[in-house]
Amino acid sequence: xxxxxxxxxxxxxxxxxxxxxxxxxxxxxxxxxxxxxxxxxxxxxxxxxxxxxxxxxxxxxxxxxxxxxxxxxxxxxxxxxxxxxxxxxxxxxxxxxxxxxxxxxxxxxxxxxxxxxxxxxxxxxxxxxxxxxxxxxxxxxxxxxxxxxxxxxxxxxxxxxxxxxxxxxxxxxxxxxxxxxxxxxxxxxxxxxxxxxxxxxxxxxxxxxxxxxxxxxxxxxxxxxxxxxxxxxxxxxxxxxxxxxxxxxxxxxxxxxxxxxxxxxxxxxxxxxxxxxxxxxxxxxxxxxxxxxxxxxxxxxxxxxxxxxxxxxx
Numbered sequence: 001x002x003x004x005x006x007x008x009x010x011x012x013x014x015x016x017x018x019x020x021x022x023x024x025x026x027x028x029x030x031x032x033x034x035x036x037x038x039x040x041x042x043x044x045x046x047x048x049x050x051x052x053x054x055x056x057x058x059x060x061x062x063x064x065x066x067x068x069x070x071x072x073x074x075x076x077x078x079x080x081x082x083x084x085x086x087x088x089x090x091x092x093x094x095x096x097x098x099x100x101x102x103x104x105x106x107x108x109x110x111x112x113x114x115x116x117x118x119x120x121x122x123x124x125x126x127x128x129x130x131x132x133x134x135x136x137x138x139x140x141x142x143x144x145x146x147x148x149x150x151x152x153x154x155x156x157x158x159x160x161x162x163x164x165x166x167x168x169x170x171x172x173x174x175x176x177x178x179x180x181x182x183x184x185x186x187x188x189x190x191x192x193x194x195x196x197x198x199x200x201x202x203x204x205x206x207x208x209x210x211x212x213x214x215x216x217x218x219x220x221x222x223x224x225x226x227x228x229x230x231x232x233x234x235x236x237x238x239x240x241x242x243x244x245x246x247x248x249x250x251x252x253x254x255x256x257x258x259x260x261x262x263x264x265x266x267x268x269x270x271x272x273x274x275x276x277x278x279x280x281x282x283x284x285x286x287x288x289x290x291x292x293x294x295x296x297x298x299x300x301x302x303x304x305x306x307x308x309x310x311x312x313x314x
Contacts, residue, residue: 032050032076033048033049033050033072034048034049034050035047035048035049035093036048036049036084037093038086038114038115038118038119039114039118040089040111040114040115040118041110041111041114043089043094043095043097043111044094044095045086045087045088045089045094045095045111045115046067046068046086046087046092046093046094047068047084047085047086047087047093047115048068048069048071048072048075048084048085049082049083049084049085050071050072050075050076050079050082050083050084050085051075051078051079051080051081051082051083052079052080052081052082053082054082055080055081055082056081056082056125056309057081057082057084057119057121057123057124057125058078058081058082058083058084058124058125058126058127059083059084059086059112059115059116059119059121059124059125059126059127060074060075060083060084060085060086060126060127060128060129060132061085061086061088061112061126061127061128061129061131061132061133061135061136062085062086062087062088062091062092062129062130062131062132063129063130063131063132063133063155063291064130064131064232065091065216065228065232066091066129066130066131066212067087067091067092067093067212067215067216068085068086068087068092068093068215069085069092069211069212069214069215070085070129070208070211070212070292070294070295071083071085071127071129071294072211072295073208073211073294073295073296073298074127074294074295074298074301074302076298077298077299077301077302078302078305078306083127084115084119086112086115087215088103088108088111088131088132089103089108089111089229090103090228090229090231090232091216091227091228091229091232092215092216092227092228093215093227096229096231097229097231099231100177101231102173102177102231102234102236102237103229103231103232103234104236104237105134105135105138105158105236105240106138108135109135109138109139109142112135112136112139113139113142113143113146116146121146122146123145123146123147123148124146124147124148125147125148125149125150125151125309126139126140126147126149126150126151127151127153127305128150128151128152128153128155129152129153129154129155129292129294130153130154130155130265130291131155132155133152133153133154133155133156133157134155134157134158134159136150136152137150137152137156137157137248137249137252137256138248140252140253140254140256141248141251141252144251144252144253144254147254148254149254149255149256149257149308149309149312150252150254150255150256150257151256151257151259151305151308152256152257152258152259153259153261153293153294153301154259154260154261154264154265154268154291154293154294155265155268156249156258156268156271156272156275156276157245157248157249157271157275158239158240158245159239159267160239160240160241160242160244160245161239161241162241163241165239166238166239169235169236169237169238169239170237170238172235173234173235173236173237174237176234176235177231177234185225185226185230186225186226187220187221187222187223187224187225188217188223188224188225189222189223189224190223190224191210191213191214191217191224193223194213194216194217194224194226195209195210195213198212198213202291202292203263203290203291204290204291204292204295204296205295205296208292208295208296211295215227216228242271245275246274246275246278249275249278249279250278250279250280252279252280252281253280253281254281255281255283255308255312255313256279256281256282256283257282257283257284257285257304257305257308257312258272258276258279258282258283258284258285259285259286259287259293259294259301259304259305260272260284260285260286260287261287261288261289261290261291261293262286262287262288262289263288263289263290263291264289264290264291264293265291272284281312283308283312285304285308287300287301287304
């Protein structure tokens with residue numbers, strides 16, 4: 001496409017969305033969002049608290065390269081609940097792991113539970129999206145007495161590989177880990193440029209992309225760059241097998257809801273039937289939408305969660 005046409009399209013898209021200024025949080029939602037910090041093992045995690053603090057506790061876990069702001073639309077649609085969305089280590093306003101450390105999926109379980117400890121929550125529901133929905137079942141297995149209900153949005157356990165793939169994966173992971181310190185993060189002249197970059201990679205409403213991006217940016221010389229740790233982009237040195245994931249899903253004791261997006265991640269849909277069948281108390285609810293359906297169709301997802309809560313016991 002000719003560069004002048006691309007420029008006109010970008011200008012048109014930008015004219016249709018509100019003007020966003022950089023701040024620690026989206027300027028349009030600060031009145032209904034309470035920023036929090038939580039000690040979690042050796043790190044401090046950022047987070048956002050929404051809703052009625054006297055309501056039922058919901059711990060929200062975001063997706064890869066997202067942050068706690070991805071739950072703003074859903075929390076707005078569920079104001080009767082006490083929802084706390086955390087920034088996973090290396091994301092959003094949370095601290096980064098030291099060089100040489102990986103953000104391994106199973107290691108995230110301890111940080112999620114440490115965040116719940118810091119909140120003083122003995123029992124809580126989990127609302128998780130994407131990467132969060134890969135982590136959440138393992139939290140429920142590790143602490144079955146604490147997780148009341150499990151809601152997974154367009155994700156149900158992690159991507160898996162057969163054992164034969166391990167040698168190649170390990171070699172690739174080690175090589176990229178040794179090289180990652182040399183990689184520089186991209187600098188954007190404006191917040192809008194960063195939002196455009198996010199929209200080029202993700203099919204979602206521009207306003208919702210702006211929520212995530214605004215929390216993901218930090219000012220730097222020449223503009224803005226990403227807060228997230230470059231190490232979150234590194235390939236894992238090992239994957240679980242499908243048998244291991246199915247076995248763990250079968251050990252989830254609490255009622256579980258899987259919200260599937262019609263245009264979500266292909267790999268999730270491919271495994272959804274088999275994995276959901278492994279859940280002892282599993283319910284599947286399908287909705288029209290893309291991977292960020294909990295943002296773009298927050299009211300519909302909130303309605304599905306309320307119905308699930310009403311008909312499930314814990």
